[in-house]
Amino acid sequence: MNIALLGFGVVGSGVYEWCRDRADLHVTRVLVRSAKPAVADISTMDFTDIVSDPTIDIVAEVMGGLHPAYEYVSAAMKAGKHVVTANKALIAAYYTELTSLAREQGVALLCTAAVGGGIPWLVNLARVRKLDAIERIGGIMNGTSNFIMDAMHAAPVSFDAILKEAQDLGYAEADPSADIDGDDIRRKLVISANIAFDAVLDEESIPMFGIRTVTDSDIATFKAKGFTCKLLATAAAAENGVCAYIEPTLLSADALESAVPRNFNLITYEGVNMGRQSYYGQGAGQMPTAANVVQDCLTILRGEGCFYTDKATPMALDGKDESHPYYVRTAASDKWLEAHTAETWATGVVTGAVNTYEMLAWAKAKLADDPTLFIAGIA
Numbered sequence: 001m002n003i004a005l006l007g008f009g010v011v012g013s014g015v016y017e018w019c020r021d022r023a024d025l026h027v028t029r030v031l032v033r034s035a036k037p038a039v040a041d042i043s044t045m046d047f048t049d050i051v052s053d054p055t056i057d058i059v060a061e062v063m064g065g066l067h068p069a070y071e072y073v074s075a076a077m078k079a080g081k082h083v084v085t086a087n088k089a090l091i092a093a094y095y096t097e098l099t100s101l102a103r104e105q106g107v108a109l110l111c112t113a114a115v116g117g118g119i120p121w122l123v124n125l126a127r128v129r130k131l132d133a134i135e136r137i138g139g140i141m142n143g144t145s146n147f148i149m150d151a152m153h154a155a156p157v158s159f160d161a162i163l164k165e166a167q168d169l170g171y172a173e174a175d176p177s178a179d180i181d182g183d184d185i186r187r188k189l190v191i192s193a194n195i196a197f198d199a200v201l202d203e204e205s206i207p208m209f210g211i212r213t214v215t216d217s218d219i220a221t222f223k224a225k226g227f228t229c230k231l232l233a234t235a236a237a238a239e240n241g242v243c244a245y246i247e248p249t250l251l252s253a254d255a256l257e258s259a260v261p262r263n264f265n266l267i268t269y270e271g272v273n274m275g276r277q278s279y280y281g282q283g284a285g286q287m288p289t290a291a292n293v294v295q296d297c298l299t300i301l302r303g304e305g306c307f308y309t310d311k312a313t314p315m316a317l318d319g320k321d322e323s324h325p326y327y328v329r330t331a332a333s334d335k336w337l338e339a340h341t342a343e344t345w346a347t348g349v350v351t352g353a354v355n356t357y358e359m360l361a362w363a364k365a366k367l368a369d370d371p372t373l374f375i376a377g378i379a
């Protein structure tokens with residue numbers, strides 16, 4: 001099969017490497033916007049050269065961003081080409097449009113690398129849900145935030161110092177907001193939850209709280225109490241839709257997530273009959289991520305390609321049945337918090353069981369009064 005790459009950066013050049021010596025997959029065209037000497041002979045700056053080329057079977061979009069990625073991917077499917085993408089922002093934002101177009105055109109649309117980078121998470125989620133109903137999914141879905149939390153537990157270090165180290169090592173972007181505030185996780189969660197629950201969730205409405213305000217004193221308190229703090233995503237089947245949220249979470253020392261080191265991911269589904277199965281590995285990086293792009297191309301080559309589910313039903317967020325205790329550290333006094341406080345720790349208070357959506361809405365509003373506020377759910 002002939003593949004055209006859109007983009008030749010970290011992931012694109014990795015896909016090229018994986019395919020170089022294969023007899024079944026050939027990268028025959030690469031869309032670039034600046035010269036790439038390694039692929040000079042097959043480069044083009046004009047997408048028309050790709051979309052109008054009948055010898056190209058698969059368009060692999062590895063350039064990122066929403067535009068022109070959306071227009072290119074749509075045009076490729078309309079031209080009867082299969083599409084593979086690593087672009088979580090694109091799939092999360094245009095889930096309904098792209099999956100409907102793939103169905104209408106009878107072409108494959110696969111995005112395994114978009115969630116979990118090199119981990120075969122989406123393919124296994126899709127596989128299990130053909131047999132079993134999924135009750136809950138989630139876990140550690142962002143390597144940068146896990147790198148920061150892991151380092152802060154290993155030795156006393158400030159959030160700013162470890163963020164700088166993550167940036168120096170290339171684990172965090174110059175603008176780290178998407179990784180530390182939860183936006184990157186939210187895109188991955190929305191794609192995973194849509195597939196798990198045949199849903200279409202509104203990404204922007206999913207409540208989240210990130211790790212930007214965690215301090216070394218918070219971590220010392222958690223360790224003294226026997227907890228490990230991780231930034232977790234959760235989506236669970238609910239009576240009137242799906243309960244999805246992202247929040248720092250205090251886990252007991254024997255929880256699997258507590259042991260996840262450095263920039264690794266651990267993503268889990270719980271099936272009604274299958275129980276828990278977890279996927280651990282590199283959520284990013286050139287060759288792992290590119291491997292999932294190439295695996296998607298091999299799926300298409302075997303004739304198995306289509307999207308991971310053929311149903312996409314708009315669903316509401318329903319958080320009314322999800323509640324647990326929270327750790328809260330705030331410098332501002334608050335009557336609602338006082339009413340819910342059950343215990344006082346060295347650096348903050350612990351509430352009784354509080355509805356998750358109520359707490360995340362309270363915390364979002366409270367940040368305006370106290371920008372240093374930190375909360376963490378207690379599992």
Ligand SMILES: NC(=O)c1ccc[n+]([C@@H]2O[C@H](COP(=O)([O-])OP(=O)(O)OC[C@H]3O[C@@H](n4cnc5c(N)ncnc54)[C@H](OP(=O)(O)O)[C@@H]3O)[C@@H](O)[C@H]2O)c1
Pocket residue numbers: 006007008009010011012031032033034061062063064065068086087088089113114117283284285286289
């Ligand atoms: N890196 C990872 O570990 C990883 C993991 C999971 C998912 N992803 C996803 O994979 C995608 C690619 O990420 P990446 O890390 O490979 O990014 P990257 O290194 O920045 O590469 C993107 C490439 O696309 C090119 N490009 C951008 N817009 C273009 C356009 N309009 N026309 C032609 N070429 C264009 C860029 O060209 P220039 O070189 O000229 O700027 C660059 O070479 C993103 O959606 C990302 O979220 C990446």
